Amino acid sequence: MTSVTKRLAGVITTAAVVVILIALYIGLYLTNASASVSATQGSGGAQLTLATVAAAALNDSHPTWVSYYAVSPDLKTWKHATTYDLPAHTLVHVTIYQFDSQTGLRNEFLGQATGVTGGKFLLNGKSTSAIDPTTASHVFAIQAFNLSVPLYGIPSSAKNPCSNAPCSMSNDHETIQFSFTTPGPGLYRWQCYVPCAAGFIEGFGGPMQTVGYMDGFIKVV
């Protein structure tokens, strides 16, 4: 092999390695989007059932982080997804099984629900419009819809708290139900507002800033 051929071979090999590295960078890291789940269609609108837990599943990449999950109404199926597909111009009923303890809101104002049908939500079957801000565990807020619902936390005296997802009905939990009407198609984002990221400064790092845990998207189709 002449030295020119050797150098050419070297250049081609380096270029190939670079292209592979770039492909890995884009494929494995950059485009790693959170899984998505569709609301189930039923009579009287669409139904979306979610759960919030104190710690994600043990085999998750972040087993100590708080997280939202999409669940089946009987809590048998758990999917770690924070992108929810909803039908446009439809009344959506949301049920959230809340398994995490109380933390409190940085801005007490968010203790009142906004954007929900009738101005009220059901907390364990009881209709209310606001909770004591110090008892909030999480919030489900879709800013573009003016929607914000505080999620009551399980009290510290709870006997059987759930440690890691998946949780069952026998674990202490609060049930929050509310409805809202979706607008036209588009991509919107939702977030939690409680500083529930334990171990992070101001409770707002880590899962609070990561899509797939306490943040996600609403795809209205």
Added chain:
Amino acid sequence: MSSIAVPARTTSPWRRLLGFNLFTGILGGIIGFLIGELIGNAIHAKSLNYYSITAGQNDIEILLGYFFGVVGFLGGLGFLNYPIRRLMGHPPTLVEHESEGEGWWRYITLCTDHKVVGIQYLVGIAVFFFVGGLNAMLIRTELLQPNVHVFGANQYLTLVGLHGSMMMGMMTSGVLGPLANYLVPLMIGTRRMAFPRIESFTFWLLMAAGVVLITTIFLGGFQTGWTGYAPLSDQGTAGYDAYIGFFALVGTSMTLLGFNLLVTIITMRAPGMTWSRLPIFVWSVLATAALMMLAAPMLVATLLMAAMDRTSQTAFFIAGNGGSSYLYQNLFWFFGHPEVYIVALPGFGIVLELLPVFARKPLWGYRIAVAGMLGVGILSFFVWQHHLFVSGINADLRPFYMLSTELISLPTGFIFLCAMGTIWQGRLRLTVPMWFCLAWAFNFLWGGISGVFLSSVPSDVTTHGTFFSMAHFHYTIMGGLIFSIFGAIYFWGPKITGYRFNETLARWHFWTLFIAFNSTFGPLFALGFMGMPRRVVTYPTSMQFLNDWVSISAFCIGLSMLIFLWNAVQSWLIVREPAEPNPWGSRSAEWLTTSPPPIYDFERFPVFDSDPYPYGVGPAGEPVVASGD
């Protein structure tokens, strides 16, 4: 030409592999990283443990891992050998690593030949420049549509931060590393830098820094952009520790690089190389080096505080516990503003150095140009609050900083004055380096003028934090520094490598880059006024057309960079057509030796007895050479 005998070292390849080189450096780095992690894990404090367990990250472990990893890397390269030998009582020796190994082997070791370090820097920084550029292409891909569509929202912010950090961290040494290390000794008539081992140290430190920054993608990325504002940075996941590691290493590298160059220029000029005969490029390097030495340590100190906030429960930047978010902003920008002049000044120096060669006239207004360099350098420390005009600083401060920022446009204007005077009535040869210099003038004109808009507070209220400010600094940094660096590469490339560039590819590169660059960043001025903030992944649909135009133009910039890359690879690695000894007819000292220069630089040192730009003829056509006193 007689050659001075340099004893070649004959060592077997296996002995070389086991000696101190990049491979043992990488090995040392891995071992050091593991040791650091072990120590970090062993640091037990009950309260800290709880936080690191629930958060799922141990910042102490990661930061110590980086620290010991870098120490191990540098030790593996052989930097600890000489200090240890001295500690053990061996007498001091002159630099002994210059000629070790042959050919390309010198480039992956601790080599104290300033020319080797210059080329190491050139290739090393180029690699990271392309990494930063790739991230820019990806950012623009995401911004093709008004809502998130390709990358995750978290990953987008990491892209933005990676692009900015990699570019700012690497390009601050972008001229002083490759070009100043290579050329300054040749230009001032000396064989080596004042501290050759430190010179090599700054290079390998910078390479380690680049690798550390890239590891952020394995730790979750960082969400703060290159400025790393606290307290957002305090909230961050472990990826932010990579940012801290990166800039701590870059800051150290910058400080030592500036220090080395400063001492070299002050103390090692050949007899006859008086201050008034110093090439303007060396003056710009002097001003930049002083800035690096004074500003960079501030960055390291600031990041140490951020690291302590994240690991040791301090509250430097957390308002609720007595700290202040303003502290970070002021500390960072006290570094950050001289930093942007560190990236601007060398560009000034390159352009003013090249224009006389291609206009065949002496540099017009040499003293004014020097005053401009030094004036920019000194004033750059007095303007940093202009990044904080609307942040709530004491309103009494604003008129002063507005005045100082407006005033800094005066010495910057001197550079334009000298450029305009030099080309006036010259005999302009429009070579590719000359085109890059002229493009510098065009780009920096818009960059500088938009800077004046931003320096006036009422107008700044409209444009601060928007894409207008992005357009401003891309015009000055990319349109200024990057264009002048390319000019310098085409100019000095034949001297450094001994090979000529492909002229056609070079011209294609220039024109596609110039047009694509203006097409990319020109509309950003408009986008800023229309209301698009910086670092956003979503924007109103009405702005989509302009964003798409900008993104496509940005891809064209990428294309022009590939043309350059292909030109460099083809010319330097494959075709290797030998260059003439002095293709541009430059009368500067570095052209009086072979291409590439031998290890000992000059067979005979040039005699410095005239001003550095002995071009130009009198009214009767007779050459006029000034003594430069």
Added chain:
Amino acid sequence: MTGREHFRRVLWISIALAVPATLLVVLLLAPNMPPGDHTVQAGHQMDDTTILLGLSTPIAIIVLTWFIYSIIVFRERDHSSVLEGPADRGAANYQIAWIATTATIVLFLAVFGSVSMLQDGSGGGQGPSPIAKPDPPAGQAPLQIQVIAQQWQFTYRFPSYRGVETQHLELPANRLIEFHVTSLDVIHSWWAQQLGVKADANPGFDNVAYVQTKSPFKFDIRCVELCGVWHGYMFDTGTVVSDSDFTSWIAQEEQTYAPILKSLPPYSTTYFPDPQRRGG
């Protein structure tokens, strides 16, 4: 052709280009540029931008003409030999003229900008002790509105209306509004574009900005300081409405948010909500 003649040519070309260009820019472009003059402060920002445009257009044209003229006229056309230009190393009078001219322009801009800024604050945040406090119209007291920035939305509190907090903003027309911008967590920046107000929100800190509204219109609100993953989504629209509409709106908001009003902390210019250190 002598240098003097070249210089005169460049001068005339520059003037021929600069005069119409400056007129176009100042008379056609500048008045139509954002942020518009729906408020007094936005109008002053536009004035400043107009002056800057008016000065930079001729300067840019002169410099560009100089360069382009030189490239065309002084280009070496004979490549067979390398001839040299005149050995001109500079003359003090040109340098002094340049320095004097640029210094005058720059000092004028600094003074103009300072005077404009000290008049009414130009809508920018002035910190907790503002020095440029515009006079309210017709002797009314300024309306204090607190902008609370948090990750990731802005909320607003009205101390003169029982400290009610709202999620969206409506402002009365023809009023002097005194914004107190603060944050609950990280650094944000409240930018009401067409209103002409931009003030950073720092935690534990009160940043005051003034705006004098005129007639009703809509404005965009955006966050302009990177504050985390949803920074780009921190936007909203606000409206300036008539005084009576504003009064009925705020009364409506007080009613809607009555359930949470008792849980809100007392109005303060700064807040230090828990957790301040690591949550857990």
